[in-house]
Amino acid sequence: MEIIIYTRKQCPLCEDAIAIIQMLQKDHSFKIIEKDIETNDEWTEKYGIMIPVVEIKGEVIQYGIIDPVAIEERLRKHMN
Template sequence: MEVNYYTRNKCELCEEGKLLLQLLQEEYPFEIIEKDIDASDELTEKFGLMIPVVEINGEIVQYGRIDLAALEKELKENLK
C-alpha cells in the first residue's frame, strides 16, 4: 500500500509527521510517497494551508498536526 505524504521544506509539522509515519512503517507494510507541494502550483493551491497531509487510497485521512493513534487506525482499516 502507498501513503501519499504532502509536505514542504522547512516545515516542523511535516518533519514530525514523517517521523510518525516511519514509526508506523515498523509495524505495517506501506510505502511513503513524499510529495513537495512547492514543486507544483496545483498542489500548493490545493494543500497550501493544510500541510502536512496524509492521503491513503486517494482519501485525505489527516492534515496539520498528525495524530499517531488516529493514523494507525486509518492504516489498519486500509490494510484489511
C-alpha cells in the same frame, strides 16, 4: 499500499509527520511517498495552508498536526 504525505521544505510539522509515519511503518507494510507541494501549483493551491497532509488510497486522512493513533486506525482499516 502507499501513504502519500504532502510537505514543503523547512516545515517542522512536516518533519514531525514524516517521523510519525516512519514509526508506523515498523508495524505495517506500506511505502511512503513524500510530495513537496512547492513543486506543483495544483498541490500548492490545494494544500498550501493544510500541510502536512496524509493521504491513503486517494483519501485525505489527516492534515496539520498528525495523530499517530488515527493514522494507525486507518491503516488497519485499509489493510483488512
